[in-house]
Amino acid sequence: MNDFNVSCPIPLDKYPQVLLAHGGGGKLMQQLLEKMVFSTFKLPQDIPPHDAAVINLPGSKIAFTTDSYVIHPLFFPGGDIGSLAINGTVNDLAMSGAHPLYLSLGLIIEEGLPMETLWRVIQSLKKAANRANIQVVTGDTKVVDRGKGDGIFINTAGVGIIEHNQSIAPQFVHPGDAILINGDIGRHGISIMALREGLELETTIESDCAPLHNIVLEMLNQDIEIHCLRDLTRGGLASALNEIATSAEVTINIKERAIAVQEDVQGACEILGFDPLYVANEGKFVAFIPQNSVKGALEIMKSFSQDASVIGEVTGKGTGMGLVTLESKIGSQRIVDMLSGEQLPRIC
Numbered sequence: 180m181n182d183f184n185v186s187c188p189i190p191l192d193k194y195p196q197v198l199l200a201h202g203g204g205g206k207l208m209q210q211l212l213e214k215m216v217f218s219t220f221k222l223p224q225d226i227p228p229h230d231a232a233v234i235n236l237p238g239s240k241i242a243f244t245t246d247s248y249v250i251h252p253l254f255f256p257g258g259d260i261g262s263l264a265i266n267g268t269v270n271d272l273a274m275s276g277a278h279p280l281y282l283s284l285g286l287i288i289e290e291g292l293p294m295e296t297l298w299r300v301i302q303s304l305k306k307a308a309n310r311a312n313i314q315v316v317t318g319d320t321k322v323v324d325r326g327k328g329d330g331i332f333i334n335t336a337g338v339g340i341i342e343h344n345q346s347i348a349p350q351f352v353h354p355g356d357a358i359l360i361n362g363d364i365g366r367h368g369i370s371i372m373a374l375r376e377g378l379e380l381e382t383t384i385e386s387d388c389a390p391l392h393n394i395v396l397e398m399l400n401q402d403i404e405i406h407c408l409r410d411l412t413r414g415g416l417a418s419a420l421n422e423i424a425t426s427a428e429v430t431i432n433i434k435e436r437a438i439a440v441q442e443d444v445q446g447a448c449e450i451l452g453f454d455p456l457y458v459a460n461e462g463k464f465v466a467f468i469p470q471n472s473v474k475g476a477l478e479i480m481k482s483f484s485q486d487a488s489v490i491g492e493v494t495g496k497g498t499g500m501g502l503v504t505l506e507s508k509i510g511s512q513r514i515v516d517m518l519s520g521e522q523l524p525r526i527c
Contacts, residue, residue, distance in 0.1 A: 197292045202322025212320065215298065216284075219305050220315045236340060242277035244268060245336040251525040253300065253330055256370050257385030260333055261303030263461060263527060266390045267412070268337040269311045273392035274408040274464065276347045276399055277339030279311060284318035284335055289328030300331060311390040313337070343399050349426035351406045356467045356493040358431065359476055361394060362387070362484040363439035364416055368458035368523045369447045378450065382443050389462035394483050398466070403476045407467040410460075412527055414518060417456040417503070419465060421517040424501025431503045433491030433515070456505075457518055459526045467493065 200207045248264045258266075265282070272279045284304065288297065308315055367386040372378075391410065398405060407427075409419045416438070424431045440448075440455045448455050468476045473489060480487035503515040 195294060197288050197290060197294065197297060197322060199290050199322050199324070202288065202320055208320065215301055216318065216320070219301055220308070222316065223314070236280070236338075240341040242272050242275040242339040242341060243336070244271040245334070246271060248333040248335075248527060249329070249525055250371070250527055251329060252371075252374060253296070255374050255386055256383050257366075258388035258461070259300065259303050260331065261300040262307040263388055264333040264335050265304055265307035265311060265313070266388055266461060267527060268335040269313055269390045269392055270410045270461075270464070272337050272339035273390070273395045274347075274410055275339070275341070276343055276345060276395060276405065276408065277341050277392075278396060279313045279337060279339040279392055281316045281338040282308065282313050282335055283337075284315050285333065286318070286320045287328055287332040287334070288320065288322050289330055290322055290325040292328075292330055297331065300333075304333075307390075311392065345399070345405060347405050347408055349407050349409075349423045352423060352427040352429055352467045352493055353406065353469070354429065354493050354495050356406055356469055357473045357489050358420075358433065358491045358493070359466045359468055359473070359480060360411075360416070360438070360463060360488060360490050361391070361466075361480045362463055362486040363441050363444070364411065364460055364463055365440055365444040365448065365455040365458040367461040368415070368526050369444050369451075369453075371526045372451060372453075372523060373447055376451070378447065380443060380447060384441075384443055384447065387460055387462035391462065391464055394480060395464075397479050397482075398476055401475060401479065403479070404469050404472045405466055405476075406469065408464055410464040412461060413459050413523075415455070415457045415459055416463075416465070417454070417515045418517055420503045420515065421501065423465075423467070424497075424503050426501070427493075428497040428499060428501055429493050430495040430497055430501070431491060432494045432506065433503070434506045435508050436506075437488050437490040439486040439488065453522060456515060457522060459523055461527065465490075 201211045253260045269279045370384045370386040505515045
């Protein structure tokens with residue numbers, strides 16, 4: 180069941196659909212912003228609505244990120260484009276070890292989008308922002324011609340504060356580091372594809388769309404040493420590990436037996452011809468942790484999900500190139516390469 184307020188503040192009998200005028204800068208646009216957006220997010224009194232938000236940050240070291248969301252369909256089991264936009268931006272900040280604080284929100288709406296659909300998305304944005312304790316402080320709205328926007332696209336930018344002295348980035352990965360993951364993989368991408376293709380599975384596969392900052396901040400608060408973090412979005416686990424191996428010029432070995440994949444996700448991958456290692460996630464990340472911090476880090480991860488595990492380690496330093504290998508369930512070794520393209524388009 181979708182959790183949203185069915186009472187739309189803009190009279191649907193007068194404007195049942197989004198019009199081009201709602202993005203034209205006039206009264207209709209102002210009505211849409213004031214009655215839907217501003218009234219929903221209730222901007223702090225010291226941050227008035229303006230083209231740019233001026234924010235006094237409680238520190239000097241910040242993280243800043245931006246992303247755009249064009250997922251199709253807009254609503255899917257376990258989430259929607261609204262929750263995805265908030266969580267995706269929060270997670271990008273979390274991967275630098277930042278405490279997410281502020282968010283910008285850009286809505287590109289297609290003429291003809293039902294107002295009820297827009298209201299559902301905005302309510303989802305609010306709910307996800309509240310859950311992540313991040314404040315929407317500025318934004319923009321555009322309306323494009325019918326047939327030119329596929330419903331709605333969302334752009335976000337996020338700002339977070341760095342409250343620790345650790346350096347978390349691929350270049351700090353070292354041989355001997357353990358690789359931890361916070362749960363099972365593949366659910367988001369397969370949830371979207373099952374819905375698109377109309378697959379009648381025995382169970383409904385729900386996306387893992389969720390914020391990750393609380394796990395990361397808990398590790399930092401308990402003084403867990405972290406060398407690198409990466410969320411496993413487009414391209415999945417395999418692409419993320421290849422990117423890190425290349426950046427750090429290291430060899431990574433992972434164990435297939437240690438990587439959790441739900442049975443229904445595995446079955447759907449076999450039907451669709453996908454490898455779960457390459458399927459997108461929206462609530463999973465890997466952490467590169469020195470051996471002396473592995474026990475503490477894993478305990479924290481397991482307090483959020485029992486599927487968290489150590490899936491491999493950095494086995495050596497390369498010579499200008501990175502390499503990812505996998506030990507299969509039967510003990511053989513194979514190279515896990517980067518895909519040349521994207522096997523699941525429009526999943527975020």
